[in-house]
Amino acid sequence: MTDEENLYEPVCDSNQIEVGKEAVFTVNSRKVLVVRSLEGDLFAVEDNCPHANTNISGGRFRNGFYACPHHGARFELSTGKSMTNLSTKPLICFDIKEENGKIEILVPKKEKVVFRPGGAPPGFGPPM
Numbered sequence: 293m294t295d296e297e298n299l300y301e302p303v304c305d306s307n308q309i310e311v312g313k314e315a316v317f318t319v320n321s322r323k324v325l326v327v328r329s330l331e332g333d334l335f336a337v338e339d340n341c342p343h344a345n346t347n348i349s350g351g352r353f354r355n356g357f358y359a360c361p362h363h364g365a366r367f368e369l370s371t372g373k374s375m376t377n378l379s380t381k382p383l384i385c386f387d388i389k390e391e392n393g394k395i396e397i398l399v400p401k402k403e404k405v406v407f408r409p410g411g412a413p414p415g416f417g418p419p420m
């Protein structure tokens with residue numbers, strides 16, 4: 293990853309996400325859910341619930357946890373850690389900061405998975 297790809301992207305003014313509110317932005321072709329907790333802390337996570345690979349926005353949050361609106365899986369907002377057995381995978385978290393009245397997030401581009409013949413387990417590669 294180059295330094296150019298590793299820059300914070302301003303997404304909105306600070307006052308556009310009030311306490312207890314959320315918003316979804318697209319950065320580097322990824323949907324990012326930004327949440328401002330009741331304590332005023334900001335969190336940024338990929339808008340994707342790993343339970344069924346669908347959006348997680350529109351859920352409920354309190355005490356540092358976010359509950360998916362679909363089946364109720366709960367995740368810790370600061371780490372992405374799954375708190376229920378509905379998902380073994382965590383949420384993907386991004387760095388977020390608030391400076392000069394702007395909310396900025398650092399979202400790396402999603403790396404493409406490249407198929408490498410010979411690197412796949414037996415039965416999953418090209419026919420020999």
Ligand code: FES
Pocket residue numbers: 341342343344345346348360361362363364365378
């Ligand atoms: S899709 Fe989120 S809990 Fe099922």
